[in-house]
Amino acid sequence: MTNRTAIVVVGMHRSGTSALARVLSLLGAALPRNLNPAGLGNEIGHWEPEAAVRLNDQILDLAESPVNDVQGPAGEWLQRPEALAFVDxxxxxIADEYGDDPLFVLKDPRIALLFPLWRVALGRLKIRCAAVVISRNPVEVALSLAKRQGVAGDWQSWPLERGGLLWLRYNLAAEEYTRGVDRAFCDYSKLLEDWRSVVRRLGNELNIAWPKSIPDAASEIDGFLSRDLRHHQEPEDLVHRHGVWSEWIAPIFSELRGATEGRGPDPAIFGAVKQSFGDIYTDIYTGIEHPPAQQTPSGRSRLRVMRRGRGRRKICLAGGLFWKATHGDGAAMAAVEAAIADDIEISIVDIGAFTDADETAFAAFAESHSFDIEYPDEDDQPIEPSFLASTIRLLRYVRARRFDAILFQDQDGLGSASAVAKQTGLTLDGISLAVVAAGSPDWIRQKNGALPSTLVTIGIERLEKMAVERSTAQAIIAANSNALKGEVGRYVHSLRTALEERSKDAAEAARYANSLEDTVALLRKANETAAEYARSLEQSRAETEEYARSLEAELEKVNPTAQS
Incomplete structure (x- = not known):
């Protein structure tokens, strides 16, 4: 090796790669001879070799992995002969752009995806490779991408989730490919806030003495850097954004932030997120079908109802929570018995493919509690995607019957279609909908630190959240939880109001509401951890509202004449 060093800036578009490259050049690192000119969306300049952009795009085209795709190219492809043919x-x-410069800065966001090839090329020239991985709040990156694409007139849709997944693609690659080389990590917000501390740390970690001292470069760098460069500033806590943000993006962002504070990124976390995201991406784009749910020998995957009573008051309980002994400690089934004692007409509905054991248990519960089992006639037309079938079939059933209230379990998203139909005024007017929040699979999975394994998992978990967020109220199952009394009270009050509107018999309505309050009190005893679950739901709702307000403000900035 010679004493030449290339500082390779590795990071996602809109993450401060241009700002960092320029700061390093003002400290004495040479820039390429032929710069990619400043353009729309990056008026401060790119500070990258124009030829590198063209060549990187050629490689990505050959790999069938466009620069704005959310996946690939795979590391294995970069070892193939057609990829290695680009090394020369x-x-x-590099030789043409940097000549014999002893210290130079090499930057193009695409290098994050193709770093192994550039590393080999630098090695052939006997140039030391020192990588700086720069990252930025992924929500800010997604907003910036959407704004840039809109200004540039890109025909493609740029929702925030797409920008977030693009951020994920680049940063997974940047961290993985720079392992084994001298590297340091940089956060864009910290670069803007205190560039002196950042470049001092980078120099120490990479063992680079800046040709131009920090005091000598300060005036130019201060003139170049400005907080105005940061057009979007978003909260850094992503765990309450749900979906791709909490499952994949938040843990990677947390690791990258920690790496700027002296904590090495955990390869296990990067590997787990990469595997989970890669599996689901493969499902989407290769059309892998998931095996069907286990069915009974007779092949019946159908709606099942057990019903008793012919009272004026009618309640529907949807899901296995209300009859399966394996759920919780049986408090939900105790609530069923309390409703029976109060002479309420009860329909317990379950849906899906039962095992033989399920069929036996369902029939045994019905017999022991004097329920009649019914198998309603159903439309045999398939519902796609298949994970929506249960919630839609359940909506078709309940809208044909006049229940006073419907309680859904918070698993499998059974109440989502009904909640949406009621909220949009299509049906179920005057009927109170509630979700019994005993701890959904999504919440339990996140609590255990697990990642979603299939696209269907993500779809069902989205339905579960939708059912909770759009229901009239949540009936919380929790033991001795004073914090949830107000929530339970609101639920009972909503049922009382609905009854009073439909009946002139206020005394009967009050008695009914009191019986429901006793029922819900029994439900509260099933699961202590639901208190934490309920708080997370409330916090998520608040985060969503805050984000919507901030997005509205940003849109007004982008298009101030939209209201006129």
Whole structure:
């Protein structure tokens, strides 16, 4: 090796790669001879070799992995002969752009995806490779991408989730590919807030003495850097954004932030997120079908109802929570018995493919509690995607009957279609909908630190959240939880109001509401951890509202004449 060093800036678009490259050049690292000119969306300049952008795009095109795709190219592809054939061209480019400069900065966001090839090219030239992985709040990146694409007139849709997944693609690659080389991590917000501390740390960690001292460069760098460069500033806590944000993006962002504070990124976390995201991406784009749910020998996957009573008051309980002994400690089934004692007409509905054991248990519960089992006629037309079938079939059943209230379990998203139909005024007017929040699979999975394994998992978990967020109220199952008394009270009050509107017999309505209050009190005893679950739901709702307000403000900035 010679004493030459290339500082390779590795990071996602809109993450401060241009700002960092320029700061390093003002400290004495040479820039390429032929710069990619400043353009729309990056008026401060790119500070990258124009030829590198073209060559990187050629490689990505050959890999069938466009620059704005959310996946690939795979590391294995970068070892194939057709990829390695570009190494000589990369080496020639470096020689042409940087000559004999002893210290230079090499930057193009695409390098994050192709770093192994550039590393080999630098090695052939006997140039030391020192990587700086720069990251930025992924929500800010997603907002910036959406704004840039809109200004540039890109025909493609740029929802925030797409920007977030693109951020994930680049940062997974940047961290993995720079292992084994001298590297340091940089956060864009910290670069803007205190660039002196950042470049001092980078120099120490990479063992680089800046040709131009920090005091000598300060005036130019202060003139170049400005907080105005940061057009979007978002909260850094992503765990309450749900979906791709909490499952994949938040843990990677947390690791990258920690790496700027002296904590090495955990390869296990990066590996787990990469595996989970990769599996689901494969499902989407290769059409892998998931095996059907286990069915009974007779092949019946159908709606099942057990019903008793012919009272004026009618309640529907949807899901296995209300009859399966394996759920909780039986408090939900105790609530069923309390409703029976109060002479309420009860329909317990379950849906899906039962095992033989399920069929036996369902029939045994019905017999022991004097329920009649019914198998309603159903439309045999398939419902796609298949994970929506249960919630839609359940909506078709309940809208044909006049229940006073419907309680859904918070598993499998059974109440989502009904909640949406009621909220949009299509049906179920005057009927109170509630979700019994005993701890959904999504919440339990996150609590255990697990990641979603399939696209269907993500779809069902989204339905579960939708059912809770759009229901009239949540009936919380929790033991001795004073914090939830107000929530339970609101639920009972909503049922009382609905009854009073439909009946002139206020005394009967009051008695009914009191019986429901006793029922819900029994439900509260099933699961102590539901208190934490309920608080997370409330916090998520608040986060969503706050984000919506901030997005509205940003849109007004982008298009101030939209209201006129």
């Amino acid at each position: 061209r990369l080496a020639d480019l």
